[in-house]
Structure formats: C-alpha cells, structure tokens
Amino acid sequence: ASWVVDWVFPLLLAAAALCAFLRFLxxxxxxxxxxxxxxxxxxxxxxxNLLTWLVLMMVVLFGFGLAFSAVTPLYPADPDERQACSLxxxxxxxxxxxxxxxxxxxxxxxxxxxxxxxxxxxxxxxEALGSARLPVxxxxxxxxxxxxxxxxxxxxxxxxxxxxxxVVMRFALIEWKYEHMLLVDxxxxxxxxxxxxxxxxxxxxxxxxxxxxxxFVCAMLGEDDxxxxxxxxxxxxxxxxxxxxxxxxxxxxxxxxxAAKRKxxxxxxVDDVHSVVKALELKQMEDRxxxxxxxxxxxxxxxxxxxxxxxxxRANQRExxxxxxxxxxxxxxxxxxxxxxxxxxxxxxxVPDWRVPWEVSWPAYEPNEWTHPVVLGDPDQxxxxxxxxxxxxxxxxxxxxxxxxxxxxxxxxIGRPLNPRGRTGISGRGLLGKWGPNHAADPIVLRxxxxxxxxxxxxxxxxxxxxPSLGGVFQMVAIxxxxxxxxxxxxxxxxxxxxxxxxxxxxxxxxxxxxxDPLVKEALEDQLDEIFKDGxxxxxxxxxxxxxxxxxxxxxTTACLFFVDAAAATKLQLQGGSDALHAQWLDVDDExxxxxNDSLYADHRHFIRLAFDQEKNFLLGAR
Numbered sequence: 261a262s263w264v265v266d267w268v269f270p271l272l273l274a275a276a277a278l279c280a281f282l283r284f285l286x287x288x289x290x291x292x293x294x295x296x297x298x299x300x301x302x303x304x305x306x307x308x309n310l311l312t313w314l315v316l317m318m319v320v321l322f323g324f325g326l327a328f329s330a331v332t333p334l335y336p337a338d339p340d341e342r343q344a345c346s347l348x349x350x351x352x353x354x355x356x357x358x359x360x361x362x363x364x365x366x367x368x369x370x371x372x373x374x375x376x377x378x379x380x381x382x383x384x385x386x387e388a389l390g391s392a393r394l395p396v397x398x399x400x401x402x403x404x405x406x407x408x409x410x411x412x413x414x415x416x417x418x419x420x421x422x423x424x425x426x427v428v429m430r431f432a433l434i435e436w437k438y439e440h441m442l443l444v445d446x447x448x449x450x451x452x453x454x455x456x457x458x459x460x461x462x463x464x465x466x467x468x469x470x471x472x473x474x475x476f477v478c479a480m481l482g483e484d485d486x487x488x489x490x491x492x493x494x495x496x497x498x499x500x501x502x503x504x505x506x507x508x509x510x511x512x513x514x515x516x517x518x519a520a521k522r523k524x525x526x527x528x529x530v531d532d533v534h535s536v537v538k539a540l541e542l543k544q545m546e547d548r549x550x551x552x553x554x555x556x557x558x559x560x561x562x563x564x565x566x567x568x569x570x571x572x573x574r575a576n577q578r579e580x581x582x583x584x585x586x587x588x589x590x591x592x593x594x595x596x597x598x599x600x601x602x603x604x605x606x607x608x609x610x611v612p613d614w615r616v617p618w619e620v621s622w623p624a625y626e627p628n629e630w631t632h633p634v635v636l637g638d639p640d641q642x643x644x645x646x647x648x649x650x651x652x653x654x655x656x657x658x659x660x661x662x663x664x665x666x667x668x669x670x671x672x673x674i675g676r677p678l679n680p681r682g683r684t685g686i687s688g689r690g691l692l693g694k695w696g697p698n699h700a701a702d703p704i705v706l707r708x709x710x711x712x713x714x715x716x717x718x719x720x721x722x723x724x725x726x727x728p729s730l731g732g733v734f735q736m737v738a739i740x741x742x743x744x745x746x747x748x749x750x751x752x753x754x755x756x757x758x759x760x761x762x763x764x765x766x767x768x769x770x771x772x773x774x775x776x777d778p779l780v781k782e783a784l785e786d787q788l789d790e791i792f793k794d795g796x797x798x799x800x801x802x803x804x805x806x807x808x809x810x811x812x813x814x815x816x817t818t819a820c821l822f823f824v825d826a827a828a829a830t831k832l833q834l835q836g837g838s839d840a841l842h843a844q845w846l847d848v849d850d851e852x853x854x855x856x857n858d859s860l861y862a863d864h865r866h867f868i869r870l871a872f873d874q875e876k877n878f879l880l881g882a883r
Contacts, residue, residue: 290443296436297429304428309420317413324405325373332389332398335372376405561673592616593681593805595862596814600744600807601691603632608685616682627811631688648753649693654812657695664697665816666803676812681803684811692813693753700817701763702751702864704799704871705737705791706879707829709847734848734879736868737832739771739840741861744807747846748861751817752838760818765792774837787832796820797878799871806862819867821875 289299328335378384379402389398428435592613599605607630615622636652637645650657655675662669666680676687677696692698738747752767754760765788773788775781797820804815824832834843851857853865860868872879 287443290436290440293433293436296440297432300432300435300439301425301428305421305424308424309417313413313417313420316416317409320405320408320413321376324376324401327401328372328375328398331394331401332372332375335375335385335389375402376409379405380409564673591681591805593684593803593809595805595807596679596681596684596809598807602743603691604686604807611683611685618678618682622683625683627683627685627687629687630690630810632691635689635691635693646693648755650689650695654695659696662694662696665699665801665818666697669696679809679811679814681805681814684809686810687812688810689813690810691808692810692815695813697816698813699754699760700751700804700815701754701760701767702749702817702819702867703764703768703792703796703822704749704819704867705768705822705824706734706848706871707824707845708826709733709735710826735845736848737768737772737834738844738846739836740842742839742841744861746861747859747864749819749864749867750840750843751819760820761792761795764796764820765789768792770838771836771840772834772843774835774840775833780833783831784833787828791822791824791828791832796822797875799874800867804863815862819870821871823879 286299286303289295375384375389384402389395389402593616597608597611597616599608607628609625609627611625614620615625631652635645635649637643637649645651653675654671654677657675659669659671659677664680669677670680671677689695737750739750740746741748750768750771752763752771754763758766769785769788773781773784775784798818799821800817800819802816804817806815809815829845834845836843846852848868852860853869855865857865
C-alpha cells in the first residue's frame with residue numbers, strides 16, 4: 261500500500277537513525293572521563309525526573325484541555341479549519357495519492373482540547389478565545405495554564421534535575437569507570453572494531469580465521485579466546501589466543517572480586533546500620549524510661565507542694581495569723597531581689613514582679629546557689645560552721661521547733677524552707693546563718709527634737725488633724741552601716757534562747773554605745789536599763805524586705821518603739837560600734853520618710869512610719 265511507503269518507512273528510518281546516533285553518541289561520550297560523567301548524569305536525570313515530570317505535565321494539560329473544550333467549543337474560529345481536523349479527513353488524507361492536492365492542508369489537533377498544548381509554543385488564536393460567551397474566562401484560564409506549565413512545572417523540573425545532579429555526581433566517577441570497562445570489554449569480546457556497514461564484509465573473514473586458529477569452539481561458548489582486532493591501517497590482526505585468554509581470565513577475576521567485595525561492603529554497611537538502629541532504639545527506650553521516672557517524681561513533688569501551699573491558710577487560721585498575714589503576702593519584696601549588699605553582686609538571677617509568688621508556675625526558674633564561706637566554714641581544713649549558723653544540709657534541721665512570724669514554714673521535697681514572700685533569684689543562705697527565718701530585733705529610740713534657739717518647745721502639730729505630719733518634730737537613734745553605707749535602726753540578730761527584749765538592749769548597746777572608757781560605758785548601761793526596762797511598744801513583727809534574703813533564708817524582725825525624754829536623751833552618749841561606722845540622733849523629717857529617698861536600710865522606713873501611725877497620740881502627748 262502507498263501509505264506504508266509514505267508513512268511507515270520514513271518513520272522507521274527516522275527512528276533507526278535516531279537510535280543509531282544516540283548509541284554512537286553515548287558510547288563515544290563514555291570513552292572520555294568528563295563527557296562520560298555528564299552522560300551518566302544526563303541519563304539519570306532523564307530516567308528519574310523527566311518521565312515523572314512529563315506525566316505530571318500531561319495531567320495538567322489534559323485537565324485544562326477539558327476545561328477549554330467546555331468553555332470554547334467553537335475554537336478555532338474558522339469552520340473550515342475545524343472540519344479539516346476530523347479523523348475522517350485524516351483517513352482520507354492517508355488514502356489519497358501523494359501527487360494529489362492535500363485534502364487537509366491544516367495541521368491536526370487544533371480543537372479546543374489542544375489549546376494548552378499549542379499555547380506552550382505560543383500558538384493560539386486570541387480572537388477565537390474572545391468569541392466565547394464569557395471571553396474573560398478563557399483568557400484567565402490561559403494565563404493560569406501558562407503560569408502552571410511554564411513557570412511552576414518548569415522550575416520544578418529544574419529543581420528535580422538539580423537535586424538528581426548533586427546526588428549522582430557523588431558517585432558518577434566510579435560509575436563511569438565501571439561502565440567504561442564494560443564498554444571496552446564489550447568491544448574486545450563481541451563488537452567488531454570496524455564500523456557498519458563495512459563489518460559485513462569482514463565478519464566472515466573473522467570467523468574463518470577463528471576456525472583456522474582452533475578458536476571456533478571457544479567463540480561458540482562465549483569465551484573470546486581467539487579475539488581479533490583491526491589495526492590503524494585496517495589490517496586484520498590475529499592473535500594466537502594465549503595473551504587474550506590471560507587478559508580475559510584476569511578481567512573476569514577482577515569483576516568477580518569487585519562484585520564480591522561490593523556485596524560484602526553492602527552487607528557490612530547493612531549490619532552497621534542495624535547495629536546503630538538497635539543502639540539508638542535501646543538508648544531511646546532508656547531515655548524514655550528515665551524521662552518517665554523523672555516526670556513521675558516531678559508530679560509527686562508538685563502534688564506535695566500544692567498540698568503544702570493549700571495547708572498554709574488553714575494553718576494560719578489555727579495559729580492566729582489571720583488577715584495580717586494575707587496583707588503581707590500580697591506585698592512583693594523588692595530589696596530581697598536586688599544586689600543592695602556588695603557580697604551579692606552578680607549572684608542573683610532576674611525575677612520579674614509577676615513571677616515572684618510561688619503560686620505562679622515557673623518550671624524554668626533556676627536560681628543561683630550561693631552561701632557565703634563565712635557561713636559554711638571550711639570543712640577541708642576541719643573548720644566547722646560558726647555557732648550561730650545551721651548545718652549545711654537543711655534536711656538535718658528540725659523546723660517543727662522553729663517558728664516563723666510570717667506563716668508556718670513550708671519546705672521543698674529536699675527539706676529546704678521556702679521564702680514566704682516568693683522568689684529572690686538566689687538559693688541557699690547567702691550571708692544568713694540559719695535556714696528559714698533569721699530572727700532580729702530593732703529598737704526604735706525617739707526623742708523630741710531639741711528646739712533651736714528662740715523656738716518654743718511645744719510647737720507640735722494638731723492631734724485632731726486627719727493625718728498630722730510628725731516630720732521634723734522627732735529624732736531617732738541611727739547608725740551608719742559599714743556594709744551598705746546607709747542609715748539604719750541599731751538592731752541585730754536574736755541569739756539562740758535569747759528574749760527579744762534582751763536582744764533590743766544588747767544590740768543597741770553594741771551598735772550605738774560602744775565606748776572604751778569603762779566609766780562612760782557603765783553610765784550608759786545604767787541609762788539603757790532605764791530606757792529598755794518596760795520592753796517598749798511593739799510596732800511590727802514579721803518579714804523584712806532585706807537585700808540579704810534568699811529563697812531558703814530570710815530575715816524576720818520585731819520592732820519596738822522607745823521614747824526618751826529630753827533629760828535622758830541629753831545624757832545618752834552615742835558611739836558607733838560592731839558593724840556601725842557612726843551613731844547619732846537623726847532628724848525624722850518628711851525628706852527621710854519620702855519613699856523615693858533610699859538613705860534608710862531595708863524596711864526601716866516602713867517601721868518608722870508604722871510607729872508614727874500606730875502611736876501617733878502617744879508621740880503627740882510625749883514631752
């Protein structure tokens with residue numbers, strides 16, 4: 261039939277020429293290292309990426325083709341062109357004579373379903389798209405199709421090929437060496453060195469020479485013992501077979517050894533991977549068990565701590581703390597989170613105001629552990645802690661015999677007491693000797709300010725006023741602390757078994773009445789006996805916002821008011837001692853009581869204000 265000559269033979273010839281060219285090109289590239297590596301990369305990209313990408317592209321084009329068929333059924337605009345692309349016309353074109361004019365001169369596949377295909381090459385009819393009922397819809401669909409095919413899918417193909425190139429290039433050189441050896445072996449064993457079609461004439465001569473050299477049997481069995489070759493002049497060179505036989509055995513031995521070695525390496529690699537996976541699984545199981553154990557312990561500790569915190573209000577009601585403690589707990593300590601003491605510089609972790617209460621959950625809270633060496637002693641040199649300090653381990657302390665003025669002591673699961681006002685940024689004891697509350701006593705000794713020359717001594721504010729100001733009317737005994745350089749009440753720590761009244765007198769004598777002259781000292785002691793004989797008026801007892809406080813040790817004090825008349829005050833000779841640089845009568849004026857003034861130590865300004873608020877009538881009537 262004429263259509264076989266016109267269509268089938270040309271197609272077969274084209275396919276054969278293309279395959280021959282590709283084979284020749286591939287084998288030629290494998291001869292050279294650089295080109296061979298690129299050929300291997302190209303082959304892998306075609307096999308791994310291009311086929312997958314083509315399937316995805318065909319799906320997208322098919323979907324848009326169906327959509328265009330529904331939206332623009334009359335595409336293309338020319339009716340003759342639509343009729344010329346039918347299958348019937350295609351059969352007629354195949355059956356007509358080659359010399360007759362073409363029945364279907366237009367290209368085939370021009371219907372609306374092929375708009376996305378031809379649009380890839382920029383070939384589409386704008387006017388035909390605009391002739392639809394809704395011309396905007398085909399235009400928008402065409403834009404979306406172009407973006408998906410020419411932007412998204414093409415960039416996807418580039419990305420896929422780039423990834424494949426990076427992976428293959430790591431082993432491309434080894435692969436090229438292997439295929440190069442196979443190619444050489446193929447041409448040495450089977451292929452004729454003479455290119456077609458000249459090998460048709462030389463092949464019979466090749467077999468004739470094999471028979472003459474008794475290598476026919478080996479050739480039939482696939483043993484290339486009598487392999488021949490053509491030299492550069494085209495002359496057939498025949499070998500006796502001994503040298504080629506040795507090379508073939510060596511090559512086969514090498515290939516067998518190489519395959520066995522690769523198989524062994526793969527097995528060893530698989531075994532290593534299995535061992536690593538088993539080790540990781542075992543470690544993961546151990547870590548999971550450890551985490552589960554830690555989480556269970558943490559849950560028990562949290563439940564125990566919640567129970568302890570829940571028991572605090574009930575204990576407060578039983579022991580008579582009541583609302584007073586509630587007001588104190590609402591106050592957030594600030595100086596206890598500062599570095600007002602030089603020994604604490606750089607040792608506190610930052611604690612925001614809203615995270616100070618223990619009731620606020622803060623799992624990441626990590627305070628700095630620090631206790632001053634003067635509190636710990638020197639165990640390495642056999643020096644025990646001082647008598648006024650507790651043992652290093654808080655679990656060895658019996659807190660049932662130790663009472664807090666603030667609230668019942670709450671301890672952590674490891675036996676450490678918790679600061680009733682919340683977090684401070686430091687764990688341990690710092691400069692404080694005892695775990696939990698460290699009790700102190702602060703005597704507030706006041707006198708009427710001596711009148712200046714020409715001033716009347718009865719110049720006092722009206723006691724009936726709503727908030728009479730006592731500033732500038734009284735003076736207090738104050739010491740200048742040596743550690744922080746601030747004015748303070750001459751108080752101190754309560755010794756073990758000592759009464760607070762005894763501590764008030766002793767600390768005042770040590771810090772404000774340190775005289776070397778025994779006569780002056782004796783006279784001062786007699787005056788102090790007279791001043792402190794009634795124990796004073798209790799102004800405050802409870803927590804002190806002190807810069808030495810930590811999460812596990814804090815100061816609590818009892819502040820008492822003592823008033824000295826003018827005659828006794830004149831005889832009271834003040835002299836700084838102990839940790840005081842200086843002692844004097846300090847004016848209690850509005851400037852000293854101003855909260856913005858930081859010249860008073862810790863909560864001492866608060867104690868003085870309480871004294872003025874609670875004992876206002878007493879002070880106004882005092883002379």
